Amino acid sequence: MSRYILRRVLLAIPVAIGATFLIFLVVFALPGDPIKALAGGQHVLSPSVEQALRARYHLDDSLPLQYLKYMGGLLRGDLGEDFNGQSVSAIIADSWPATAKLGVTAFVIEIVVGIPIGIWAGLRKGNPVDYLVLGATILAFAVPIFVIGYTTQILFGINLGWFPVAGIDDGWPTSYLLPAIVLGILGLATTARLMRTSLVETLSADFIRTAVAKGLPRRRVIVNHALRNSLIPVVTYLAIDLGGLLGGAVIIEGIFNIPGLGFQIFEGIKAQNGPVVVGISTLLVLIFLAANLLVDVIYAVLDPRIRYD
Amino acid sequence: MTKPGLRLAIGATAAALLLASCGGGAGGSNSPSAGATDGSGSPGGSFTVASSEPDHLTPGNSWSFYLESLMFTGPLTIDAQTGETRPGAAESVTSSDQKVWTIKLKPGQKFSNGEPVTADTFVSAWNATALGSNAWAQNSNFALFEGYADLNPAQGEPKTKSLSGVKVIDENTIEVTLTKAFGLFPYVIASYAFAPLPKAAFDDPKAFDSAPIGNGPYQIQGKHEPNKPITLVRNKSFQGTAGKADSITFKPYTSYGTAYNDLLAGNTDIVYPVPADRLGDAETRLKGRTAVATIPNLNYFAFPSWDKRFHDVRIRQAFSMAIDRDALTKSILKGSGEPARSIAPSSAVGATENACSACAYDPAKAKQLLDEAGGWTGPLKLYATQYETNDQILQAVANQLRTNLGIKDISFETPPYAQLDEKVKGKKIDGPFLYYWGAYFPHVGNFLQPLLTKDGIANDTGYTNAEFEKLVNQADSSPIEQGLPLYAQAEKLAWQDMPIAPLYYGRFTAAWTKNVTNVPVGVNGLGDLGQVSVVKK
Numbered sequence: 001m002s003r004y005i006l007r008r009v010l011l012a013i014p015v016a017i018g019a020t021f022l023i024f025l026v027v028f029a030l031p032g033d034p035i036k037a038l039a040g041g042q043h044v045l046s047p048s049v050e051q052a053l054r055a056r057y058h059l060d061d062s063l064p065l066q067y068l069k070y071m072g073g074l075l076r077g078d079l080g081e082d083f084n085g086q087s088v089s090a091i092i093a094d095s096w097p098a099t100a101k102l103g104v105t106a107f108v109i110e111i112v113v114g115i116p117i118g119i120w121a122g123l124r125k126g127n128p129v130d131y132l133v134l135g136a137t138i139l140a141f142a143v144p145i146f147v148i149g150y151t152t153q154i155l156f157g158i159n160l161g162w163f164p165v166a167g168i169d170d171g172w173p174t175s176y177l178l179p180a181i182v183l184g185i186l187g188l189a190t191t192a193r194l195m196r197t198s199l200v201e202t203l204s205a206d207f208i209r210t211a212v213a214k215g216l217p218r219r220r221v222i223v224n225h226a227l228r229n230s231l232i233p234v235v236t237y238l239a240i241d242l243g244g245l246l247g248g249a250v251i252i253e254g255i256f257n258i259p260g261l262g263f264q265i266f267e268g269i270k271a272q273n274g275p276v277v278v279g280i281s282t283l284l285v286l287i288f289l290a291a292n293l294l295v296d297v298i299y300a301v302l303d304p305r306i307r308y309d
Numbered sequence: 310m311t312k313p314g315l316r317l318a319i320g321a322t323a324a325a326l327l328l329a330s331c332g333g334g335a336g337g338s339n340s341p342s343a344g345a346t347d348g349s350g351s352p353g354g355s356f357t358v359a360s361s362e363p364d365h366l367t368p369g370n371s372w373s374f375y376l377e378s379l380m381f382t383g384p385l386t387i388d389a390q391t392g393e394t395r396p397g398a399a400e401s402v403t404s405s406d407q408k409v410w411t412i413k414l415k416p417g418q419k420f421s422n423g424e425p426v427t428a429d430t431f432v433s434a435w436n437a438t439a440l441g442s443n444a445w446a447q448n449s450n451f452a453l454f455e456g457y458a459d460l461n462p463a464q465g466e467p468k469t470k471s472l473s474g475v476k477v478i479d480e481n482t483i484e485v486t487l488t489k490a491f492g493l494f495p496y497v498i499a500s501y502a503f504a505p506l507p508k509a510a511f512d513d514p515k516a517f518d519s520a521p522i523g524n525g526p527y528q529i530q531g532k533h534e535p536n537k538p539i540t541l542v543r544n545k546s547f548q549g550t551a552g553k554a555d556s557i558t559f560k561p562y563t564s565y566g567t568a569y570n571d572l573l574a575g576n577t578d579i580v581y582p583v584p585a586d587r588l589g590d591a592e593t594r595l596k597g598r599t600a601v602a603t604i605p606n607l608n609y610f611a612f613p614s615w616d617k618r619f620h621d622v623r624i625r626q627a628f629s630m631a632i633d634r635d636a637l638t639k640s641i642l643k644g645s646g647e648p649a650r651s652i653a654p655s656s657a658v659g660a661t662e663n664a665c666s667a668c669a670y671d672p673a674k675a676k677q678l679l680d681e682a683g684g685w686t687g688p689l690k691l692y693a694t695q696y697e698t699n700d701q702i703l704q705a706v707a708n709q710l711r712t713n714l715g716i717k718d719i720s721f722e723t724p725p726y727a728q729l730d731e732k733v734k735g736k737k738i739d740g741p742f743l744y745y746w747g748a749y750f751p752h753v754g755n756f757l758q759p760l761l762t763k764d765g766i767a768n769d770t771g772y773t774n775a776e777f778e779k780l781v782n783q784a785d786s787s788p789i790e791q792g793l794p795l796y797a798q799a800e801k802l803a804w805q806d807m808p809i810a811p812l813y814y815g816r817f818t819a820a821w822t823k824n825v826t827n828v829p830v831g832v833n834g835l836g837d838l839g840q841v842s843v844v845k846k
Contacts, residue, residue: 049449
């Protein structure tokens with residue numbers, strides 16, 4: 001098992017380097033002058049100030065040189081400064097807790113609500129319950145997330161007053177509940193559908209028939225045999241989704257005014273603030289790699305065959 | 310002189326609504342835009358304002374107008390209603406030739422830490438801002454000062470660190486020499502960008518940037534941490550008109566739509582600007598607790614002078630006359646824009662209404678002019694920056710040009726500002742582009758000079774006209790009153806050439822809760838937040 005994990009970790013290193021280079025390339029090769037974007041198109045910077053800022057952020061250098069300087073800093077644990085002179089590490093440290101709380105809350109909602117719904121529908125295939133779940137999940141897929149966000153904000157926040165409208169002044173969980181539900185709704189629907197389909201498939205597999213034939217009680221067949229096997233695709237999805245949730249939710253964080261990573265990356269892209277975008281994206285790549293590693297390990301635990309590949 | 314009347318609202322309906330609410334509001338004998346201190350609500354209390362995250366707090370390096378204007382006071386300020394200058398930290402700013410200016414400070418002023426405000430504290434702040442290698446945001450404000458070029462060389466390090474045109478005469482007197490006579494100089498220094506800095510700003514600039522010490526009516530409580538609210542409390546050392554509320558909190562929001570929703574729930578007191586798509590909602594829900602700011606700006610189509618197809622003035626006039634500005638603002642912009650038929654809106658001092666005759670909608674005349682100029686062949690491309698309603702505006706304009714001028718092949722593009730500007734500056738753009746100019750100060754001179762003179766910082770069309778240039782120069786070098794007719798004459802001349810086609814003046818709406826009154830909405834947007842009173846519960 002430890003050799004298996006080690007192999008996965010080693011594989012992650014070239015992926016991390018390749019991914020950061022690509023991100024760097026894309027962000028810094030974007031057309032348009034980031035110093036111009038810094039002034040927001042509404043203000044005029046004098047030429048001497050533009051020149052001083054370009055020199056300060058190495059924008060005069062060639063792209064490979066910029067990348068080497070950036071990676072040099074990165075290896076020393078220095079993510080650099082953004083174009084407003086704020087340290088990128090500080091920006092990440094500031095916005096990460098909010099994103100983590102929001103992401104984990106949404107993730108818990110996905111699991112606690114999504115999996116039981118999926119099992120419920122899967123066990124009652126073809127029943128009205130199954131169709132109800134199908135309809136509800138299709139609705140969740142079909143309505144754009146910002147519509148759900150604003151609607152629930154107006155309905156539950158302003159009109160009914162059940163939840164805070166925006167911001168994180170009330171702390172966890174009060175402030176995070178409504179945004180987490182909205183954020184988790186898509187993942188919840190996917191989890192439920194995946195769980196249902198996978199369970200239905202597994203239930204018609206040969207080994208289930210064998211288990212039933214050898215006289216095991218239905219409960220034991222479902223819990224020990226069917227569920228364990230049908231969880232594999234669901235777990236894969238959930239682990240990757242966790243990576244996504246922890247990477248910040250641009251739209252939800254914007255609607256509910258949560259000062260997290262999603263907001264920072266959005267502002268960073270808008271202002272062509274390269275250092276922020278590269279810094280946060282690199283962090284996201286690492287989170288995704290960790291999530292993938294987690295999937296691989298859980299696979300191995302759930303399915304012994306994989307371990308011995 | 311055209312006295313700048315205050316435009317209350319865009320449409321008659323909106324104006325009526327606002328006026329009705331002014332008269333009958335409960336406990337609010339205040340008019341939202343009169344800014345009168347009518348005493349409804351004695352001093353005290355606190356309120357919150359929705360804001361965006363500030364970049365810096367050192368005034369010379371910041372774009373955060375409202376925060377800075379409360380923490381710092383420049384030599385002069387701008388009256389939110391009349392748009393004229395009035396004393397700030399200085400009691401007078403005078404000149405006999407508009408080139409050498411004498412600034413007399415009010416004696417005995419102090420920073421919030423007790424340090425005296427002297428001529429030296431102003432001059433050291435100005436030198437720091439004007440020094441190009443410091444890369445401070447407000448640097449370009451000093452371009453007219455003598456010695457600016459030495460501090461901002463085209464290449465290499467500056468040889469000197471102080472402006473040769475700034476002299477300290479005595480503790481309370483500063484003499485400023487400009488590179489050329491400029492009658493509007495009092496307007497230039499009516500800004501927080503010209504505020505003084507105490508010693509602490511130079512001892513530890515980083516610490517100062519998060520906890521500035523200023524000479525304004527309010528001071529920061531504690532220090533600024535990224536993405537956390539900033540609370541300002543009354544500055545006890547301040548000797549001017551004291552702020553009414555005990556404290557003002559600026560709450561950072563990621564979007565103004567969210568801020569507006571939070572206002573509806575009563576969690577934030579003032580939101581400016583209300584997003585365009587929520588204006589209708591604000592009108593019905595807030596019942597008069599909204600007002601339209603008259604912040605002077607212009608959205609205009611610029612014609613590229615390097616594109617031969619636009620060389621004939623009749624083509625440019627035809628374009629302008631084929632656009633129905635009233636329909637455009639009514640259907641797309643709703644409350645967030647007003648048709649423009651001059652270079653500057655009436656809130657700018659010296660603006661002439663309907664100065665541009667080819668800005669009137671006349672499709673028949675437009676077609677005739679186009680035909681006389683030989684018609685239009687081939688495709689036409691329109692450009693704008695990627696911004697809220699710009700796509701819809703281009704679409705509507707394209708439709709009107711199709712219908713009224715018979716141009717069939719019209720396409721458009723809305724790239725981010727930085728990309729579009731690269732194309733414009735490189736003279737590579739091949740069609741009219743929709744640009745925005747927000748005036749530095751509310752005066753018609755700050756539209757004509759930057760947009761249409763040869764060296765204007767916002768002259769992106771490459772327009773030049775020697776006679777126009779001469780008139781603007783003459784107006785610039787005259788005292789404010791004498792300059793006004795010259796500016797009007799210059800504008801008239803420019804419209805004969807039609808280098809740009811004014812489209813609309815952007816209008817921004819403020820909204821507030823029942824917790825506050827006296828929100829002084831005017832030429833400066835939210836104007837002086839120190840005048841807002843908190844309603845006692």
